[in-house]
Amino acid sequence: MRFLRQQRRRVVVASVLAGCHQGGEALVPVVVGLTIDAAVATGDLPALVRWLVVLAAVFALLSFSFRWGHRAAERASALTEHRVRELVVARVLAPEGGVGGQPGELVHVATGDARRVGLLALAVPTAVSGLVGLVVAAVALFTMSAPLGALVLVSAALVVAATRYLARPLERRGEVEQERAARAAGVAADLVAGLRALKGIHAETAAARRYRAVSRESLTAAVAAARTRGVLDGAVTAMTGVFLAAVALVGGRLALAGEISVGDLVAAVGLAQFAVWPLTSLSWVAGEIALSRASKRRVLALTSAAPAVTGGTGALPADLRGEVSLAGLRVAAGEHVGVVAQDGAGLVDRLALEVPDPTLTLDGHPLHAVPLDQARAAVVVSPHQVDLFAGTPRTTVGDHPALTAVGALPDRDVAELSGGQRQRVALARALATDAPVLVLHDPTTAVDPFTEAGIAAALAALRRGRTTIVVTTSPTLLAAMDRVVFGEVTGSHADLARDNADYRAVVFA
Known part of the structure; x- marks a missing residue:
């Protein structure tokens, strides 16, 4: 060797x-x-x-x-x-x-x-x-x-x-x-x-x-x-x-x-x-x-295992607007969109470039044509299952408003925190990246309703003017989005909850 x-x-x-x-x-x-x-x-x-x-x-x-x-x-x-x-x-x-x-x-x-x-x-x-x-x-x-x-x-x-x-x-x-x-x-x-x-x-x-x-x-x-x-x-x-x-x-x-x-x-x-x-x-x-x-x-x-995806040699412009397009999903620059999908994990994997998808573009630039590290820095994806390194919430996230936005957290090692607290640390870490495009997958499933409502409001404020995609079935988070995509249907959470029985069955189950 x-x-x-x-x-x-x-x-x-x-x-x-x-x-x-x-x-x-x-x-x-x-x-x-x-x-x-x-x-x-x-x-x-x-x-x-x-x-x-x-x-x-x-x-x-x-x-x-x-x-x-x-x-x-x-x-x-x-x-x-x-x-x-x-x-x-x-x-x-x-x-x-x-x-x-x-x-x-x-x-x-x-x-x-x-x-x-x-x-x-x-x-x-x-x-x-x-x-x-x-x-x-x-x-x-x-x-x-x-x-x-x-x-x-x-x-x-x-x-x-x-x-x-x-x-x-x-x-x-x-x-x-x-x-x-x-x-x-x-x-x-x-x-x-x-x-x-x-x-x-x-x-x-x-x-x-x-x-x-x-x-x-x-x-x-x-x-x-x-x-x-x-x-x-x-x-x-x-x-x-x-x-x-x-x-x-x-x-x-x-x-x-x-x-x-x-x-x-x-x-x-x-x-x-x-x-x-x-x-x-x-x-x-x-x-x-x-x-x-x-x-x-x-x-x-x-x-010697074959790579799952490969990047290209192109480059993204320095002044990214954040307009995302992916096989039917269109998100305007700076828009906050909730997605209720049957295969949410699969959608997140495609957005994270974990599986190849030539239809994924950012501001019209195919993401598979640029280096993977550059693409993933522009579109930051926080999956549902997140690994956290040892340290307190502050050492993990740093001095960023995101740490306050997710609610008060004890100053202990993350290994000693509850499941909901660890989920909030992971969310704060994702928000602290200040990425042009942020994708979140079920970020509050272990969080109590009161704290979740505060997170929804803070999320809208922290990410104002930057593209945010939240793949979730949480009514609280969906209500804070500019619009919600449910299959072929799109609209506000309130409109879909009022007019679409299938949507109500999934979101309020």
């Missing part, structure tokens, strides 16, 4: 230092064996001092290499994860839209999957260090005895082949695990966001049952992936145990036959014990690569 390639300098540095570390680790039993043969067995004190200095130098090298190599690898891993997360978040927040899925699922991709992709930057130096350690150990054993060196190479080849074979089902199950975990996170996020509504309709038991079902699926997938990972790690551990016993057996026979010295035997056993870690690390690397492939596919599927 390109983000891993962006960290290639750190990955190369980490790989070189990790190789030096494992090479130094492999040399420790070799130096110990040489010390035994050259100094301990002969009683040569100066030789003992020299070899101890060499051993200290080896330890200094491997200690330095491990510290700085691991630091470079962890930094590369963290930066890769961060870049992937930025890519995912940028695609989710892109004005073109087109990214489906629940918020919890998207968060899981930006966290869990990004982390697994980032671990590739740590897996590469680990793989290099393991291979370097095995090569150094094999060369050292070959200098002592060809059978011992061949035994290391054969064991390494068997372990690599086994990990490649066993990693395939881990990749499949790891992808299922991430998908199920993301689904459970999505359901959990939805239930937490709608907790008040659930309590209001006494649906806590049904909600808990729904989450329990998806959580159980996630647990089953996680256990399946963990079981496969356990088989992989267990197989490698068993193979390394057999390898260690084989080296001790062959080395002991060679030492008894006089073909290798006592120091060589000590070095051979030490190298065999050391080789357990490189072999095990290769197993870990194989597992991480398999899991990262699954996560990479999920990241690519999200970031």
Whole structure:
């Protein structure tokens, strides 16, 4: 992935230092064996001092290499994860839209999957260090005895082949695990966001049952992936145990036959014990690569999703009047229009450019022909379901008359406010944009009638001279509009309420 390639300098540095570390680790039993043969067995004190200095130098090298190599690898891993997360978040927040899925699922991709992709930057130096350690150990054993060196190479080849074979089902199950975990996170996020509504309709038991079902699926997938990972790690551990016993057996026979010295035997056993870690690390690397492939596919599927809408390269004039036209809906500049629509949400999505509609124009300019951010700055849409960031109403809206227009609000974090109070904060935030065209969708459904009447009057005053479209069935808001559009019929709220039975059935239901 390109983000891993962006960290290639750190990955190369980490790989070189990790190789030096494992090479130094492999040399420790070799130096110990040489010390035994050259100094301990002969009683040569100066030789003992020299070899101890060499051993200290080896330890200094491997200690330095491990510290700085691991630091470079962890930094590369963290930066890769961060870049992937930025890519995912940028695609989710892109004005073109087109990214489906629940918020919890998207968060899981930006966290869990990004982390697994980032671990590739740590897996590469680990793989290099393991291979370097095995090569150094094999060369050292070959200098002592060809059978011992061949035994290391054969064991390494068997372990690599086994990990490649066993990693395939881990990749499949790891992808299922991430998908199920993301689904459970999505359901959990939805239930937490709608907790008040659930309590209001006494649906806590049904909600808990729904989450329990998806959580159980996630647990089953996680256990399946963990079981496969356990088989992989267990197989490698068993193979390394057999390898260690084989080296001790062959080395002991060679030492008894006089073909290798006592120091060589000590070095051979030490190298065999050391080789357990490189072999095990290769197993870990194989597992991480398999899991990262699954996560990479999920990241690519999200970031390469086709956009729902695309903007153009045109531009809107600086002096916008605010005349809106959309497939039969005509709103004059500065007019306040209420819309009673069977599919209010669909109409709002078209006005918000969430779905393409070439008939949408502003002052005669097709909005699909200008950049999306410019179009959405000119036509600000406040949907019925609005997300608010943490903070008080004042920090959310700022010092704007809109905050007073929606009625008094407590100076508490918006998370602590009631549903009606949060709806009023969202309305104030929309009004504070002072947009040329403002579209509101059912902005007062959770507000009491007295406060709603005050909001209707304030809305007419605050937005005087600027185009406002309110998609609602609230009689109070509709009465404050210049006119109301009801299907093919248009007129004042009072006239429609008096003359149109269908209108009365919808608005006063």
